[in-house]
Every structure is written in structure tokens, then in C-alpha cells.
Amino acid sequence: MAAGASPAAPAQDDWRIKPGETLWRLLDRNWYRVLPGNTHSSVIIDTFLDEVSLIRKTLVSERWVDLVKGGRFANHGIIELSEREIRAISGCWLIVSADSDWPNDAHVLIYRDYGKSKRLRLRHPEPPILTSLANDGRSFLRPPKP
Amino acid sequence: MANPANIKSGEGWRRDLEYELARLHGLPTDNGNWGPNAPDLGLLRKAAKLAIEIRRNDLPRPIVTATSDRAIHVAWFGLANTELSIVLYPDDEIEWLLRAATGKIETGAVSEINQINSLVDRFLQ
Numbered sequence: 001m002a003a004g005a006s007p008a009a010p011a012q013d014d015w016r017i018k019p020g021e022t023l024w025r026l027l028d029r030n031w032y033r034v035l036p037g038n039t040h041s042s043v044i045i046d047t048f049l050d051e052v053s054l055i056r057k058t059l060v061s062e063r064w065v066d067l068v069k070g071g072r073f074a075n076h077g078i079i080e081l082s083e084r085e086i087r088a089i090s091g092c093w094l095i096v097s098a099d100s101d102w103p104n105d106a107h108v109l110i111y112r113d114y115g116k117s118k119r120l121r122l123r124h125p126e127p128p129i130l131t132s133l134a135n136d137g138r139s140f141l142r143p144p145k146p
Numbered sequence: 147m148a149n150p151a152n153i154k155s156g157e158g159w160r161r162d163l164e165y166e167l168a169r170l171h172g173l174p175t176d177n178g179n180w181g182p183n184a185p186d187l188g189l190l191r192k193a194a195k196l197a198i199e200i201r202r203n204d205l206p207r208p209i210v211t212a213t214s215d216r217a218i219h220v221a222w223f224g225l226a227n228t229e230l231s232i233v234l235y236p237d238d239e240i241e242w243l244l245r246a247a248t249g250k251i252e253t254g255a256v257s258e259i260n261q262i263n264s265l266v267d268r269f270l271q
Contacts, residue, residue, distance in 0.1 A: 028181030030173070035223045036206050045231065045243075050215040051179040073180070119215070122233040122241040123253040 010115045013093040016105055017083050023054040023094070023108060025134065026065065027077035029144035041143065043079065048130040051118050052110040054081070054094070059106040062141070068101050077144035079134045086110065089129050159205040160197040163220065166210030167193055173212055182212035186236065193218045193234050199259045202266050222269060230269035232262065244268060 017023070031047045034040065055065070057080070066074040086092050091114045099107035111118045112126050120127050133139060173184040185193075193210075209221045213233070221231040226247035233241045240256035242265055256262055 026180055028177070030182045030211055033209055033211075035209065037223060037225060044209065044211060044219075044221070046182065046211050046213045046219055049213045049217070049219075049233070053179050076180075121235075122219075122231060122243050123255060125253075128243065128245075128251050 009117075010093065010095045010111060012115070013087070014095045014108075016096050017056065017094045017108060019083065021083045022057040023081050023083060023086070024057055024060070024065070024141070025052065025054055025079040025081060026073050027079055027134075027144050029075065029077070029146065032077060032144050043131055043134040045122070045127050045131045047079075047134060048110075048127040049120050049122060052120060052130070053097075053099075054108040054110065055102060056106050056108060059103045064103075075145040078141040079139050080141050081130070081133055081139065085133050086130070089126055092126060157203060159207050159222070162207045163197050163210060164194060166208065167218070170210065170212045170218065175216075177214060179214040181214060183214055183216045185212050185216045185218050189216070189218055189234055189236055193220065196220060196232070196262070199262065200266055201263055202270060204270060205266065224269065228269065230265055232256070232265075 025047065027043060027047060031044050032041050033044055035042050062078070065076070065078065083094060086094060091112055093111040093115050094108050095111050096105050097107050097109045109118050110120065112120060112124060167190050170185055171190060173182050175184050177183050206222050206224065209223070211219045213219060215236065217233050217235045219231060219233045221229060223229050227245065228247050229243065229245040231243040241253065242256055243251060243253045244265055245251050
């Protein structure tokens with residue numbers, strides 16, 4: 001669980017995340033693999049299982065990502081997703097969640113089913129859709145470092 | 147349909163599963179929800195049993211990963227982007243995803259092991 005994540009279910013989508021905003025999902029290299037039969041790496045669905053933390057591009061720089069948590073994410077990739085794409089998935093909300101490692105209001109969690117749950121599981125419809133968006137050629141700001 | 151290029155001896159997937167599960171044991175446990183966390187030994191042993199419980203020898207080699215909530219994800223990919231994914235969760239639930247060549251995705255929960263064998267048969271059709 002992300003530090004400071006709210007335990008209470010939200011009552012509504014969080015419109016502090018404004019239309020047109022870009023959100024970053026940091027990508028661990030273990031979740032970026034060459035699938036059998038392919039020559040290039042792909043984002044695997046684990047990236048969008050469990051709690052999915054996102055960072056608002058308008059509030060965080062790439063340099064911040066590289067330095068936060070003692071440089072823990074310096075080798076992570078960055079996937080860019082639009083709030084519109086996420087909210088277009090039925091029932092998906094974006095909720096700002098306090099996390100002291102990031103600037104105020106920068107850390108966001110995806111909630112499914114109109115705010116009922118922030119835990120995405122394989123049987124849910126959202127993870128494959130989000131994975132497909134991430135594997136869209138437009139989505140990479142940078143891949144993870146090997 | 148499985149990719150024939152990935153089928154070696156027919157038993158290759160079992161060796162790879164064992165090797166990859168051992169690798170997961172070495173993952174960190176403090177990644178929060180930013181990366182994979184090492185599954186516990188009991189769940190690793192449960193996942194290893196898939197090598198015994200799945201009857202088919204002609205599966206391609208699996209991709210084996212851990213999720214941030216310490217679940218284990220075993221995935222097989224075939225031609226035309228077909229996929230069979232099995233996730234074993236620490237709460238003892240097992241879920242599956244099957245992607246057909248048409249792109250149609252089905253998902254569900256596993257109630258008994260023969261269901262996984264049926265899913266494997268469908269993946270290899």
C-alpha cells in the first residue's frame with residue numbers, strides 16, 4: 001500500500017485531476033519483458049494489478065522521479081496515460097492520495113467500480129485495458145533501464 | 147495456439163517454471179505498490195505444483211512474475227497474441243485470463259484444478 005493512502009472509499013471521482021492531464025505510471029523492469037515470439041519488450045499486466053499508483057505530470061518532473069526515495073525509481077520506466085483514457089474505462093475513478101514522498105496532490109490511485117475498490121485483480125476488466133494502453137506506441141516517456 | 151518455436155522438449159515449460167519461481171524468491175519485499183514483492187514460500191510451493199497438476203507437455207515456456215501484493219503470475223503466450231494467465235494470490239484465490247486470437251478476453255476464478263487443465267486445452271487449441 002502506498003504510504004498515506006486513504007483507507008476510506010471515496011464518494012466521487014477526484015476532479016482535482018483535470019481534463020487533459022497526463023499521469024505517469026512508473027514501470028519496474030520486472031514488469032517489462034520480451035514475450036515469447038516477440039523481439040521487443042512489452043508491459044505485462046502486473047503493472048496494473050493490486051493498487052495502482054500514478055503521478056501527475058503537471059506536478060512532478062522526471063528529475064524528481066529519479067531522486068525520490070533515495071533514487072529508488074531512477075531505473076524505472078515511465079508510462080504516460082491520459083486521465084481521459086483511464087476515466088473512459090467504465091467505473092474508473094482517479095483519486096488523489098497523500099504520499100509524503102511526492103509533492104502535494106501529485107500521487108493518485110486508480111479506483112474501480114465507481115470508487116468501491118482500489119485493488120485491481122486479474123479477473124477485473126480494467127487491467128487488460130490499462131495494459132493495452134500502456135503498450136500503445138505513444139505511451140512511453142522512457143523504458144526501464146536493464 | 148501455442149508458438150511451436152517455444153516448445154522444445156515438451157517438458158521445457160516445467161523446468162522454466164521451477165527456475166523462475168526460484169528467482170521470485172529473491173525479489174525484495176519492500177517495493178510497496180511500485181514493483182513486485184517476493185511471494186511467500188507457501189505460495190511458491192503452491193505455484194510449483196502447477197508443473198504436476200497441468201497435464202499438457204506442449205505448453206510454451208512461461209513468463210513468471212510477482213505482483214506488488216505478493217501474488218504469483220504465470221503466463222503463457224502463443225501466436226497471434228493469445229495468452230493464458232494464471233494468478234495465485236496470497237489469500238488462496240486463483241484467477242485466470244484467456245485471450246483468444248480474436249482479441250476476446252475471458253477472465254474468472256479457479257474453483258478446482260481441472261479447470262486449469264481445461265483452460266490449458268483451450269489455449270492450445
